[in-house]
Amino acid sequence: MREAPSTSRGRTQLSTSMSADAIDVLSLVHINLRRALGAGPMNGESSGLFASVPLLPALGVAAALVVVLSLVVVFVRNQGGKSRGALKSSIFKKAEEAATEEDVRPRVLILFGTQTGTAERFSKQLKSELAVRYGDGNRYEVLDMEEYKPENLHKEKVVFFMMATYGDGEPTDNAADFYNWLTKTASEADKGIGSAGLLETLSYGVFGLGNKQYEHFCAVGKRVHKALGVLGAKALVRRGDGDDDEDIEADFESWRTELYAGLDKCEVLVKSSDGGSGVTQIVAAAESVPSYQINILTGSEAANAEDVSSAPPVSGDGTSKDSPFLSTVSVMRELHTPQSDRSCVHVELDVSGSNITYEAGDHIAILPENGEDVISRAADVLGYPLDTVIQLAIPEGSQSSLAPPFTSKAITLRAALARYVDLLSPVSKPALQALSAFAAGEEQARLRRLLSPDGAAEYKAWHQQSRSLLEVMEEFTSCRPPLGAFFGSIMQRLQVRFYSISSSPAMHPKSIHITCAVVYMKTATGRMHEGIASYYLKQQKPGALVPVFIRHSSFKLPKELTTPIVMVGPGTGLAPFRGFLQERAELVKSGKKLGPAYLFFGCRNREQDYIYQQELERYEQSGAVDRLFVAFSREGKQKDYVQHHIAREASLVAPLLREGPESQGIFYICGDAKNMAKDVARTAVKIMADAEGISTAEAEARLKRLGDTSRIQRDVW
Ligand SMILES: Cc1cc2nc3c(=O)[nH]c(=O)nc-3n(C[C@H](O)[C@H](O)[C@H](O)COP(=O)(O)OP(=O)(O)OC[C@H]3O[C@@H](n4cnc5c(N)ncnc54)[C@H](O)[C@@H]3O)c2cc1C
Ligand SMILES: NC(=O)c1ccc[n+]([C@@H]2O[C@H](COP(=O)([O-])OP(=O)(O)OC[C@H]3O[C@@H](n4cnc5c(N)ncnc54)[C@H](OP(=O)(O)O)[C@@H]3O)[C@@H](O)[C@H]2O)c1
Ligand SMILES: Cc1cc2nc3c(=O)[nH]c(=O)nc-3n(C[C@H](O)[C@H](O)[C@H](O)COP(=O)(O)O)c2cc1C
Numbered sequence: 001m002r003e004a005p006s007t008s009r010g011r012t013q014l015s016t017s018m019s020a021d022a023i024d025v026l027s028l029v030h031i032n033l034r035r036a037l038g039a040g041p042m043n044g045e046s047s048g049l050f051a052s053v054p055l056l057p058a059l060g061v062a063a064a065l066v067v068v069l070s071l072v073v074v075f076v077r078n079q080g081g082k083s084r085g086a087l088k089s090s091i092f093k094k095a096e097e098a099a100t101e102e103d104v105r106p107r108v109l110i111l112f113g114t115q116t117g118t119a120e121r122f123s124k125q126l127k128s129e130l131a132v133r134y135g136d137g138n139r140y141e142v143l144d145m146e147e148y149k150p151e152n153l154h155k156e157k158v159v160f161f162m163m164a165t166y167g168d169g170e171p172t173d174n175a176a177d178f179y180n181w182l183t184k185t186a187s188e189a190d191k192g193i194g195s196a197g198l199l200e201t202l203s204y205g206v207f208g209l210g211n212k213q214y215e216h217f218c219a220v221g222k223r224v225h226k227a228l229g230v231l232g233a234k235a236l237v238r239r240g241d242g243d244d245d246e247d248i249e250a251d252f253e254s255w256r257t258e259l260y261a262g263l264d265k266c267e268v269l270v271k272s273s274d275g276g277s278g279v280t281q282i283v284a285a286a287e288s289v290p291s292y293q294i295n296i297l298t299g300s301e302a303a304n305a306e307d308v309s310s311a312p313p314v315s316g317d318g319t320s321k322d323s324p325f326l327s328t329v330s331v332m333r334e335l336h337t338p339q340s341d342r343s344c345v346h347v348e349l350d351v352s353g354s355n356i357t358y359e360a361g362d363h364i365a366i367l368p369e370n371g372e373d374v375i376s377r378a379a380d381v382l383g384y385p386l387d388t389v390i391q392l393a394i395p396e397g398s399q400s401s402l403a404p405p406f407t408s409k410a411i412t413l414r415a416a417l418a419r420y421v422d423l424l425s426p427v428s429k430p431a432l433q434a435l436s437a438f439a440a441g442e443e444q445a446r447l448r449r450l451l452s453p454d455g456a457a458e459y460k461a462w463h464q465q466s467r468s469l470l471e472v473m474e475e476f477t478s479c480r481p482p483l484g485a486f487f488g489s490i491m492q493r494l495q496v497r498f499y500s501i502s503s504s505p506a507m508h509p510k511s512i513h514i515t516c517a518v519v520y521m522k523t524a525t526g527r528m529h530e531g532i533a534s535y536y537l538k539q540q541k542p543g544a545l546v547p548v549f550i551r552h553s554s555f556k557l558p559k560e561l562t563t564p565i566v567m568v569g570p571g572t573g574l575a576p577f578r579g580f581l582q583e584r585a586e587l588v589k590s591g592k593k594l595g596p597a598y599l600f601f602g603c604r605n606r607e608q609d610y611i612y613q614q615e616l617e618r619y620e621q622s623g624a625v626d627r628l629f630v631a632f633s634r635e636g637k638q639k640d641y642v643q644h645h646i647a648r649e650a651s652l653v654a655p656l657l658r659e660g661p662e663s664q665g666i667f668y669i670c671g672d673a674k675n676m677a678k679d680v681a682r683t684a685v686k687i688m689a690d691a692e693g694i695s696t697a698e699a700e701a702r703l704k705r706l707g708d709t710s711r712i713q714r715d716v717w
Contacts, residue, residue, distance in 0.1 A: 003294035003483050105139045106270055112162040113145045113175025113220065116495045118244070118428075119162040119209050120144070122252055125430060126160060130269075133260060137270035146174040150181040154198050158236075158268055163224050164209040168673075168707070168714040169216025173321075173551070179220060186227035200232035203268045207240035207255050209248065213674040215681070217241065237262050247460055249429040286437040290402050291484035292392040297410050302389035305410035308418050312367065313407075314547040317355035321496070324367055324547040325354040329540045330511060340608035343518040344572065345538050346502075349546060352510045360504040360579030361555040361715070364512050365496040367419075367547040368533035374424065374470065375417040381473040383480060386414040392487055402488055413483075421491045424532055426466040429459075434489045440478040447476065465524040497533035498551065500670060500715055502575035504582035512548070515575040515611065555668070555715040557583060562595040564656050564665040568680050570602030570631065570642050571609075573671020576715055577601075578612060580668075585624040597624070598652060600642040602631035627652070642676070643683040654691035657684060657711075659702060666711050673716035684712070 110127050112119040123142045130140050138158075153159070163179075164172050171179040189196040206228070208221015218241040225239040240255030242248040263269055297305065306313055316323025331348035349364070358364075370378075379386045389412055392405035406420040417423065427435075429451070436447035449455040450462060469491065473479055481490055503513035518538050519531025540546060557580055558565065567577040577599060584594055601616065603609040610630065620628045629645040646653055656665025667684065669677050681703060689699040706712040 003296060103139055105137060106157055108138045108140045108269065109148075109156055109159045110140070110142045110162065111145050111148055111159060111178070112142065113172045113179070114162070114164050114209075115166055115172045115174075116164075117493065118248070119164045119172075121428065121430065121492075122207065122209070123160075123162045125252075126162070126256065129256065129260075134263070134269045134271055144174055145178045148178060150178045150185075153182075153202065156202055158203050161204065161206045161221075161224055161228075162209065163206065163221040165214070165216060165218055165220040168716060169214075169219030171220045175220070179224065182227045182231075183223055186230040189230055196230070197232040199228060200234075202228070202233040203236050204228050204233050205235065205237045205240075205255075205259055207242060207252060209242045209244065211245045212243045213245050215673070215678050217243070236266070236268060247463055249463075250456070250460065286481075286485075289434050289437050289481070289485045289489045291395075291482065291488040292402065292405055293395040294482070294484045294487075295391040295393070297389040297391055302410060305389040305412050306407065306415045307412045308369065308415050311545045312369075312419060312547050313409075314367070316549070318351060318549050319355050321365065321549055321551075324365075324549045325351060325356060326545045327351050327354070327512070327548045329542050329544045329546060332538075332540055332542060335515070335611040336609050337607060339605075342520070342609065343538060344609065344611055345514075345516050345518060345534075346611075347514040347516060347537055347540070348503075348508075349512045349514070349548060350510060351512055351548070356512070356550050358501060358505055358512065358550050359552070360501065360506075360557060360583045361576050362501050362553050363498045363551040364501050364514065365498050365549050365551060366514075366533060366537065367496050368494065368536040369418045370421070370423055370494070370532065371530070371535065371539070375414055377474065378417045378421070378423050378470055379413055381470070381480070382413070382483060382486060384413055384483065386412065386417075388413045390416065390483060392484075405487065406493065416487070420494055421469075421487075422494045422532070423470040423491075424468045424529065425492070426463075427469045427472050428492065429463075431469060431490050431492065432472065434485065435472065435476070435479050435481060438479050438481040438485065439476055443476045443478045447479075467525060468529075471525065471527065494532070496549075498717075500555075500572075500575040500579075502578040504579045504586070506586040507582040512550075513578070515572050515578065517572045553715065554710065555670070555713050558595070558664075558666050560595075560664070561587065561592055564595040565597045566600070566646075566653055566656055566665065566667045567597065567625075567670075568600045568642050568646065568668065569670040570600075570676060571671055573669075573676070573715075574601055574611065576670050577668070578615070581616075581619045581624045585619060585622060588623050594623075596626045598627045598629070598649070599625045600629045600631070600645055602633060602640075602642040604632065604634040606630075606632055606635070641679070643680050646680065646683050647687065650687045650691060653684075654687050657688050657702075657706065658692075659705065664711070666713060667706070668713050668715070670715040671717075673714075677714060677716045681712075 108130060110123040112123040114120045120142075127140045127142050130138075163175060166172055170176075185194060185198065188194045189198065206221050206225040208218035208225075210216075210218035210221070221239060221241060225235070229235065237255065237259040240251060242251040242255075311326055314324045314326050316325055318325025318327070327349035329347060330350045331346065333346050335344045335346050336342060375386065389410050391408070391410050393408060394402045394404070406416070432447065433451055436444060436451060439447050450459045467475070499514045499516060501512055502515040503511065514537070516534050516537050518534040519529065520535075521529050523529050537546075555576060565580075567580065569575070569577045580597075581599070584597060587594055599616070603611065606613070610632075616625070616628055619625045627649075629642070629649065631640045631642045631645050633639050633641055653667075655663055656667060657663075658665075669680050671677065685696060685699040685703055688694065688702055689696050692699075694702070703712060707714075
């Protein structure tokens with residue numbers, strides 16, 4: 001049975017035969033509109049959408065369904081997790097096929113470096129808009145950076161880069177190789193090695209994705225932009241710096257506006273004879289929202305459907321994101337005392353039977369699930385019982401590349417909502433735009449207003465309240481998209497979460513420990529937000545199965561055992577240092593001579609959240625750590641933080657921060673990136689400046705050099 005046509009509760013029937021290419025949705029919307037207007041096939045007349053608008057009344061009732069949206073992109077592709085690999089290879093294959101077929105149109109390439117999918121979503125949005133605006137005289141391709149050989153860059157004519165920044169101003173995993181190649185090539189060209197004009201026939205645009213709260217805001221976008229310039233490429237537009245602490249969608253929108261203005265004035269893109277629309281203001285209707293075909297299964301067809309009562313269908317060896325392993329929870333315990341009003345859990349995951357090897361300092365990713373309450377509410381707004389067994393498919397005959405669904409097998413709505421859909425994170429603008437196509441009456445008018453250029457200020461205020469997809473769908477009660485549209489265009493994929501491993505293989509070769517602070521916070525709309533992954537972890541009991549994979553990091557103990565180390569890790573920032581101390585404890589046991597180690601830990605109150613207290617004190621006694629300094633921030637009238645203790649211990653710390661062969665100490669910082677890590681770095685600068693009588697600027701430059709040579713290492717989030 002196919003998903004039933006319905007107009008109940010405001011549901012708008014979505015024709016499953018309308019198999020719009022999710023990536024090319026804007027083009028299709030445009031073409032469909034032209035057909036509806038009787039404009040016939042593209043034939044070279046000036047066919048800008050606005051030129052068509054006067055004909056709208058001729059559409060009668062149909063026109064009433066049409067929504068004028070600015071810069072609509074309704075495709076929100078499934079992201080992250082295990083299907084990314086499959087998806088990537090399909091994108092790659094598609095790109096390769098296109099390249100080998102005789103398509104002589106100039107290629108406009110959009111490359112993305114992403115961790116949680118925003119840069120990928122933006123890439124697809126840009127591609128769709130370019131296709132609408134400039135027509136099919138060019139071929140537009142979106143590629144995961146991991147799938148692109150950087151050595152081919154000099155052969156490209158136009159490339160747009162969507163680059164997210166992570167960690168300590170670093171590229172995402174999928175962009176690392178490309179980024180390293182580009183920055184190295186540019187730095188060599190700068191030194192006169194290699195060709196400074198390598199990319200002189202390339203025109204480009206860079207949009208960086210970041211967050212101003214982090215010290216190295218949009219560092220990757222900035223460095224990529226600079227490196228391209230050094231290699232002679234020509235910028236088509238100023239560099240975009242998107243700040244997701246404010247409104248990254250708005251930043252992207254204004255960057256695109258400038259880009260289009262620049263492109264309109266130059267000859268870089270071929271403007272096709274049929275013109276393209278010349279605009280990106282387009283019309284979107286419910287029937288144009290890219291949708292999966294949904295088959296509702298019953299009887300024997302539904303019998304073996306994936307459900308949350310069975311383990312997630314994961315059978316990898318845990319060594320990469322494409323191959324998660326089903327670990328078993330062996331220990332779960334609360335680390336805070338009953339006096340604490342927060343929660344931080346210690347989790348041990350048994351990885352016996354996997355190929356996982358790890359080192360202290362590495363990260364583990366977990367694939368979380370939404371809780372029962374959340375998925376029940378979601379099923380309610382979608383209007384289907386949780387037990388409904390569905391099968392998602394790309395509609396037959398589709399010439400499109402609607403992203404492959406997260407599973408093509410039979411699955412209960414319960415499992416689909418629990419394992420694959422991000423229901424609680426702040427809703428994105430494109431998702432809202434797609435949703436608005438299914439709203440009715442005053443609610444639709446309100447959403448349109450919010451999404452229109454005139455509603456920008458209102459949208460900004462609304463956006464700052466960070467409503468989740470679930471909240472929006474509960475608030476806008478007429479907004480009832482069919483399942484095909486919900487899974488195809490509205491939902492965002494539930495993302496994996498990383499944790500700094502808090503054990504060492506020297507002590508626990510087949511068990512990986514996590515120290516997880518459970519997120520429980522009031523949102524701006526007054527709702528209590530339970531952190532998706534941290535709550536999921538907290539609820540697991542011994543014996544539960546949790547899909548995981550390992551990500552190796554460069555946050556590592558020194559190779560030379562006698563190198564002195566300083567570890568700074570308040571709160572859960574302690575996690576990797578617990579691994580370091582286990583490692584050192586084993587080395588001490590085996591009689592190895594170790595360099596001095598100092599640990600600065602911080603928490604609110606010794607009666608509440610002094611996690612692993614006894615363990616830490618034991619390590620101090622055994623010599624795994626030489627000195628343990630603990631800052632209790634909420635015991636006295638004044639805040640007492642780790643950096644205050646570091647400043648007091650300047651005589652201990654300063655020698656480790658010296659440059660030159662006589663001092664090779666390593667200074668590690670782990671935990672909160674937005675405040676703590678910056679404040680600690682400032683303290684380190686002051687200590688260096690005071691100890692050596694150098695200026696703050698000189699000390700800052702030294703801090704940078706120490707970072708470049710891994711003598712300062714950060715694991716911050
Ligand atoms: C490399 C790395 C290592 C890490 N190591 C650790 C570790 O050792 N221990 C640890 O505890 N954590 C660690 N983290 C953080 C961890 O990955 C998760 O981010 C953390 O557990 C929160 O995830 P969550 O799914 O529970 O919360 P989420 O649901 O993702 O919420 C996280 C935050 O997003 C915001 N938010 C989400 N939804 C909304 C909404 N609707 N409205 C308003 N705000 C919202 C809130 O600020 C909230 O606090 C690490 C992160 C990285 C990248
Ligand atoms: N980006 C993410 O995905 C993510 C996810 C989870 C947590 N976090 C962040 O990570 C941090 C650590 O969380 P947690 O629960 O492990 O620790 P926590 O218990 O919130 O904090 C540990 C200690 O650090 C102190 N502290 C606060 N600001 C500081 C600063 N500027 N310098 C030094 N110390 C400071 C706290 O003091 P007071 O509280 O008394 O000020 C507390 O004593 C939190 O700030 C949280 O926002 C980020
Ligand atoms: C753990 C973590 C580290 C981050 N580090 C930085 C950073 O150093 N600089 C920055 O500008 N943004 C940083 N960000 C913000 C991201 O770059 C931003 O959220 C971006 O929109 C993510 O894009 P993506 O969804 O494509 O991965 C960080 C975000 C996280 C979660």
